[in-house]
Amino acid sequence: MILFLIIYDITNDKLRNRIASTLKDYGLERIQYSAFIGELKRYQLNSLVIDIKKLLREIPMEEGERVRNVQIYPIPEISRRGRIEISFKDGKLREYRGDSTRGKERVEIL
């Protein structure tokens, strides 16, 4: 199993939804609206790439459609664990800072 970070830039709503549900079907975890993460076996990766290519090719282009781009990065577990995540919700700034052992979360209430 290898860990993958998958990001996509897709303007067509139908295509974007189909890509998201495909990634979900492969057991990947949604970490942002247009980003998933998770482990895949080599044969699953190959099958996923085939599925993505099929969707990008077959869903009809829309008027004014800008881009269809999917990027799949194999990353080590330490890249996930060592990430920095900053979010702001309900007046609270949250910062997660991973390190080599475990992450710590800090919540700043404004």
Place this chain on the structure above:
Amino acid sequence: MILFLIIYDITNDKLRNRIASTLKDYGLERIQYSAFIGELKRYQLNSLVIDIKKLLREIPMEEGERVRNVQIYPIPEISRRGRIEISFKDGKLREYRGDSTRGKERVEIL
């Protein structure tokens, strides 16, 4: 220098543009509408995190704003080189497949 993959999920147009121009100012390369990649020194990373927190905190919330989330992944060079990238433009499906030595691009004209 460490390589970072930075992805953001931001619904507020003003904030998203400010985040993008900040990442550009740090010399990072835009690889998708909401994703940048590039090398940073440790002190630059720290300064960038401060800048992002400031923006997330200070740009006023809009009516119906959904999310403000930024994730920064430290990745090894091999993750960038070993990526798979699939895109579709002007009736052409492009597939880039990296490997441990160099990437190869395949263009499929439909």
